Amino acid sequence: MAATEEYFDLLPLDLDPQTKAVQAPANASKALHAELAALNSLHRSILTLENTPQIPPPPIPVNPKRSANITKLKDSGNDLYRKGKHAEAVKMYLLGIEMALKRPLWEPQGLVREEVAQLFANRAQAHMALQNWAEGAVDAEASVEAKRAGNAKAWWRRGKCLLEMGRLDEARDWVGHGLEMEGEEAELLALQHEVLARLDKKNRHEEAKALSEKA
Amino acid sequence: MFDIDWWSLALPFGYIFVLGSSLYVFSTIYRKRKAAESANLAPWFPPHLQKEVYSTLLELDADKDRKTKVPETVVRAALLRRAVEDIARIIQVRQAKQALNTLLQRGSVGEDLNQRFQRAEKEIEEELKDVVMEANALAPGWGQTIFQSANEIAANTMLRSRLDEIQNKAAAEKEWWEKRREAIQSEFMKELEEEPAKGGLKIGSDDDAVLVDSGTPVTTPSKKKKGKK
Numbered sequence: 361m362a363a364t365e366e367y368f369d370l371l372p373l374d375l376d377p378q379t380k381a382v383q384a385p386a387n388a389s390k391a392l393h394a395e396l397a398a399l400n401s402l403h404r405s406i407l408t409l410e411n412t413p414q415i416p417p418p419p420i421p422v423n424p425k426r427s428a429n430i431t432k433l434k435d436s437g438n439d440l441y442r443k444g445k446h447a448e449a450v451k452m453y454l455l456g457i458e459m460a461l462k463r464p465l466w467e468p469q470g471l472v473r474e475e476v477a478q479l480f481a482n483r484a485q486a487h488m489a490l491q492n493w494a495e496g497a498v499d500a501e502a503s504v505e506a507k508r509a510g511n512a513k514a515w516w517r518r519g520k521c522l523l524e525m526g527r528l529d530e531a532r533d534w535v536g537h538g539l540e541m542e543g544e545e546a547e548l549l550a551l552q553h554e555v556l557a558r559l560d561k562k563n564r565h566e567e568a569k570a571l572s573e574k575a
Numbered sequence: 576m577f578d579i580d581w582w583s584l585a586l587p588f589g590y591i592f593v594l595g596s597s598l599y600v601f602s603t604i605y606r607k608r609k610a611a612e613s614a615n616l617a618p619w620f621p622p623h624l625q626k627e628v629y630s631t632l633l634e635l636d637a638d639k640d641r642k643t644k645v646p647e648t649v650v651r652a653a654l655l656r657r658a659v660e661d662i663a664r665i666i667q668v669r670q671a672k673q674a675l676n677t678l679l680q681r682g683s684v685g686e687d688l689n690q691r692f693q694r695a696e697k698e699i700e701e702e703l704k705d706v707v708m709e710a711n712a713l714a715p716g717w718g719q720t721i722f723q724s725a726n727e728i729a730a731n732t733m734l735r736s737r738l739d740e741i742q743n744k745a746a747a748e749k750e751w752w753e754k755r756r757e758a759i760q761s762e763f764m765k766e767l768e769e770e771p772a773k774g775g776l777k778i779g780s781d782d783d784a785v786l787v788d789s790g791t792p793v794t795t796p797s798k799k800k801k802g803k804k
Contacts, residue, residue, distance in 0.1 A: 403652035494752035
C-alpha cells in the first residue's frame with residue numbers, strides 16, 4: 361500500500377442536503393464545475409436504476425423498453441411520411457432522436473449509432489420532401505457521422521442537398537468520399553455524374569462569360 | 576632500508592587525493608542533478624481531476640462530524656467518472672505509443688520524453704488496478720464490468736458531442752441558404768428580363784432555373800411578383 365502513496369489536494373466540495381448534488385464554490389475552476397455537472401447527471405441516471413445495489417449493468421443485455429419506443433416513433437414517422445405529412449414526420453423523427461440520445465450513457469454506443477443514423481437519415485428525407493435543403497444536408501451529415509459504412513442513403517441525401525443548393529464543389533467532394541466508403545453504389549454513381557455534369561456546365565458557362573466580357 | 580622519504584611522496588599522494596575527491600564530488604553532484612531532473616519531469620497527463628473528486632468524496636464520507644452523509648450512489652458515480660477518464664487516458668497512451676517509438680528510433684525526440692511516457696504507462700496501469708479494487712469494494716463483482724460501462728460512456732459522450740456539433744450548424748446553414756436563395760432568385764429575375772433584349776445569348780439560365788425551381792414553389796415571373804408583395 362505504501363507504494364501507491366496518495367497525495368491529493370482536497371477539493372472544496374460540498375453536498376446539497378436535499379438533492380445530494382455535489383457542489384463546488386463559485387470561484388472554483390471551470391473544469392471542476394464541468395466535471396461536477398457531468399458527475400451529477402451521471403448520478404441522476406444511476407438513481408433511476410432498479411437493480412440493487414444500484415450499479416450500472418454491463419452494456420449487454422439492453423433494456424428492451426426504450427428500443428421498442430424508438431422503433432414505434434420511427435414507424436409512425438415513416439407512416440406520416442408515406443401519407444405526405446412531411447412536417448409531422450419531421451417532428452416524429454425528432455422525438456425518436458431525442459429518445460435515442462437520452463439512453464443512459466452506459467448502454468452500448470453501437471446501438472445508439474444504429475438508431476440515430478436511421479432516424480437522422482429519415483428526417484433528412486422528410487426535409488428534402490419539404491425542400492428544406494439546408495436542414496436535410498445537416499441531418500444527412502449527422503446520420504453519416506453516426507454510421508459511416510453501410511449508410512449509402514445518407515451519403516446520397518447530403519450530396520443531393522448540396523447539389524440542390526448549388527454547392528457543387530462540396531457535393532463533388534462529399535459524393536467522392538461516399539463512394540470510397542460505400543463502394544460502387546449505383547445511386548451514388550448517378551449522383552456523381554450529375555454533379556460532375558453540373559460542374560462542367562458551370563465552368564463552361566463561366567468561361568463563356570469571361571470570353572464575352574473580353575470581346 | 577625502510578627509510579622512506581615521505582616528503583618526496585607527498586606530491587603523488589596529494590595528486591591521488593585531489594583526483595579521488597574531485598571524482599567523488601563530481602559523481603555526487605551529477606547524480607543528484609539527474610535525480611532532481613527525473614523527479615521534475617513534467618507528468619504526461621494533467622492532474623486527474625476525477626480521481627481527486629472521488630478521493631475528496633471519500634474523505635467527506637469519513638468525516639464523522641458532517642450532517643449530510645455522502646450517499647453511496649454519489650461515490651459510485653464518482654468512481655465511474657474516474658474510470659471514464661482512465662479510458663480516455665488509455666486510448667491516448669496507446670495512440671501515442673507507436674508514434675513515440677518511431678520518433679525515438681529516428682532520434683527525433685529526446686530520452687526524457689520517453690521516460691515521461693513510460694512513467695505515464697505505469698501510472699495508468701496502477702490506476703486501473705486501483706479502480707477495479709475500489710469498484711469491488713463498493714459493490715461485489717462490479718470490478719469486472721466497470722470498465723465496460725466506462726468504455727461505452729466515453730464512446731457515447733464522444734458521439735453525442737459530435738452530433739451536437741453537427742446539429743448546431745443547422746441554424747447557420749439555413750440562414751445562409753435563405754439568403755443565397757434570394758440572391759439566386761433576383762439574379763434569375765434579372766436574367767429573365769434581360770433575355771428578350773439580348774435574344775440569342777442564353778447565359779446559364781437553365782442552370783439556375785433548376786435551383787429556383789426546386790428551392791421555392793416559384794416558377795414563373797408573375798407568381799414571383801405576387802410572392803414579393
